[in-house]
Amino acid sequence: LVFVEGQLTCAEGLDPGQTFKCFSKSLAPEKNGTVSIDLDFRQIAGDMRFQITASSGFLISKARWVINTDSAAALGPWTIISSQVFLATQPAFALEFDGNCCDATLWFVFQVVVCGSDNSCTALSSQRSVNMMCLGQPCSGYLSSFGPTLDCPTCLASEPPILVTINAQGTPIKPRVSGVNCNINNLPHGGYYYNESDFMALVIDSGKPLMRYPGGTVANYLLTSTGFLDLHNIERSDAYARNNDDILANRGASGYDMIDFNAMVDSLGLASSIVLNIYTEPVENTIAYLDQLKRWGRQIDLIELGNELFFPEYYDVFPNERAYLDRVATLRPEIKSRFPNCKLGLIVPNQVYTDPRIAGFAPNAPARLLRWIDAAAANASNYDAVIIHTYSTSGIEQQDESYSAATLGALSYATNQWFKTIDYLKKKFPNSEIWVTEFNVKDYTPISLPNTLQTTYLGAIHNDILLLRASLEPKITLANWHSFSKFMLPSGNRQRRRTNMYQHFSLIKMALNNASHIMPVTVTGLEEERRGKFGPFSRVEGAFLSKSGGRQGLLILVSKSDVEIPLGALRWSSRSLSPPKIVLDGAIQIGLSESFATQEEALGDQFEFSRVDGPSSCLQNNTLCPYTLNLIPLL
Numbered sequence: 001l002v003f004v005e006g007q008l009t010c011a012e013g014l015d016p017g018q019t020f021k022c023f024s025k026s027l028a029p030e031k032n033g034t035v036s037i038d039l040d041f042r043q044i045a046g047d048m049r050f051q052i053t054a055s056s057g058f059l060i061s062k063a064r065w066v067i068n069t070d071s072a073a074a075l076g077p078w079t080i081i082s083s084q085v086f087l088a089t090q091p092a093f094a095l096e097f098d099g100n101c102c103d104a105t106l107w108f109v110f111q112v113v114v115c116g117s118d119n120s121c122t123a124l125s126s127q128r129s130v131n132m133m134c135l136g137q138p139c140s141g142y143l144s145s146f147g148p149t150l151d152c153p154t155c156l157a158s159e160p161p162i163l164v165t166i167n168a169q170g171t172p173i174k175p176r177v178s179g180v181n182c183n184i185n186n187l188p189h190g191g192y193y194y195n196e197s198d199f200m201a202l203v204i205d206s207g208k209p210l211m212r213y214p215g216g217t218v219a220n221y222l223l224t225s226t227g228f229l230d231l232h233n234i235e236r237s238d239a240y241a242r243n244n245d246d247i248l249a250n251r252g253a254s255g256y257d258m259i260d261f262n263a264m265v266d267s268l269g270l271a272s273s274i275v276l277n278i279y280t281e282p283v284e285n286t287i288a289y290l291d292q293l294k295r296w297g298r299q300i301d302l303i304e305l306g307n308e309l310f311f312p313e314y315y316d317v318f319p320n321e322r323a324y325l326d327r328v329a330t331l332r333p334e335i336k337s338r339f340p341n342c343k344l345g346l347i348v349p350n351q352v353y354t355d356p357r358i359a360g361f362a363p364n365a366p367a368r369l370l371r372w373i374d375a376a377a378a379n380a381s382n383y384d385a386v387i388i389h390t391y392s393t394s395g396i397e398q399q400d401e402s403y404s405a406a407t408l409g410a411l412s413y414a415t416n417q418w419f420k421t422i423d424y425l426k427k428k429f430p431n432s433e434i435w436v437t438e439f440n441v442k443d444y445t446p447i448s449l450p451n452t453l454q455t456t457y458l459g460a461i462h463n464d465i466l467l468l469r470a471s472l473e474p475k476i477t478l479a480n481w482h483s484f485s486k487f488m489l490p491s492g493n494r495q496r497r498r499t500n501m502y503q504h505f506s507l508i509k510m511a512l513n514n515a516s517h518i519m520p521v522t523v524t525g526l527e528e529e530r531r532g533k534f535g536p537f538s539r540v541e542g543a544f545l546s547k548s549g550g551r552q553g554l555l556i557l558v559s560k561s562d563v564e565i566p567l568g569a570l571r572w573s574s575r576s577l578s579p580p581k582i583v584l585d586g587a588i589q590i591g592l593s594e595s596f597a598t599q600e601e602a603l604g605d606q607f608e609f610s611r612v613d614g615p616s617s618c619l620q621n622n623t624l625c626p627y628t629l630n631l632i633p634l635l
Helices: 197-205 234-251 259-268 283-295 321-338 367-382 403-428 457-472 500-513 599-603
Strands: 048-054 058-067 083-086 093-101 104-115 121-134 149-152 162-166 179-181 211-213 272-275 302-304 343-347 385-392 433-441 476-482 488-491 495-498 517-524 530-532 535-537 540-546 553-559 565-572 588-591 610-613 629-634
Touching (some): 162 540, 162 553, 197 259, 211 259, 283 321, 321 367, 343 367, 343 433, 403 433, 403 599, 433 457, 457 500, 457 540, 500 553, 500 629, 517 553
Parallel strands (some): 121 149, 211 272, 272 302, 343 385
Antiparallel strands (some): 058 093, 104 121, 517 540, 553 629, 588 610
């Protein structure tokens, strides 16, 4: 801290233009609603006095001092207080207060007393004010916002209210980032086909997303030359034999082909991408398939050069990165000669996401995968994009975990690894687009529990977050929710039923379709983050969708909390803009089904959910219900 003309002023290098920004930490809610000033007084030779006073509009009923705020034991007693003396060796303090506010100005007065060797003392002071715009209720313990304007609604005991700040600068929405991985023909007994009315209706009601054909792993085994799945892999042969029986029964001896898919794409006006089989098909068959697509008049815009071919399952053909790069180098001119405007995606290992050592540049990162990544980076200029799949697998390794434990693991991992992964890819492939052509949680069924994680309500909440993150990242130009085959599943008497995955995806996709720009949202003010096996994660995440980049649009907030979260203030990042106005009549909330006795049961269900169109009980009370997807119109 420096002293200028007898006044306590801002620390050097910090912006003094905004209230409280001149301190090392802004005035903001901290643990237990603490307002933290966090000044460093070790440079001051003498005692320091802190004083809080208020105008007549704000009555301080009680307050207490907190020394070294990371220690709960340091909390002092509650008392009516006007000043307090600290020793210069105490580096930080905070103040909690209860008060009763109406429209008023709250003044914070800081006073430093500097004493010389002759015991003469000089008082240096600085005054800061903040306007309180209250709703007429008491403010019981928490500030809901910080900065020059504070909103002070009724506070709840469980959590302090959150402040939602919308970035006033948006980026255009990319429709191909809200795509789906088809995987349709990879369903034994109960799959459906592209010309079925149920399938067509599901595509339309899902917002007509980009379709990735034919899917993921199945793309490496579907023989375009025969229309059936290759059976050479012993571990997959039983399941794929059942798939082939189903194909034969429904499609006849000609097997599965792309004709129905082409017809569906054309009739509905869909975008699509293709995953080439370069594993079980020889190069000449792949070239013949490209010729067939050309004869059909297909405009192929996006091609993935195989699917996850870095796994040990494919070592017989691709024992190393060189074998893979040689194969795709052979196919590249064949593709470009037939489809010159087609973009090509090059595979990088999923472990960039699933193994934190890689994006963390750890010295013990797997050498084989690092060689693959480096070789792909060296050849990236010949291709348009790098392909990654982001499955939050780590943190939920125990097969007997509950759905609640898996929720903590998946959301913890996604929070702590997603941005590291994308940043790593941007550094390694600075001139390449990023295609996240599959994303979801780990696909396993906990012991004694009925449903695989990918089909549960948990999976839907996890994917809501990754879809918004992908939409906000400019380098990501293609992303697919995994998978469309999980949007409608057999239930009970094998009647097909739309799932929670469908409900969440379709709501966000329709909102994206009706907007032109997406803007990031910052959520602050929560008492603490939730904590999983891979560290803390935020309780609320979201984005703002706007038409033509304006201020009218749809605020999407996803609650990842197991308790209600009070909503405090909404504001724009530009302080010159008036705060947005909520229109609750147009709001939509999707949440856990109320038909279950516990959150655990609801998190693990495939089909049951609750939906409220209009003001839900939570939104009416300025809260977000646990594990909800909220779409809130703003004016």
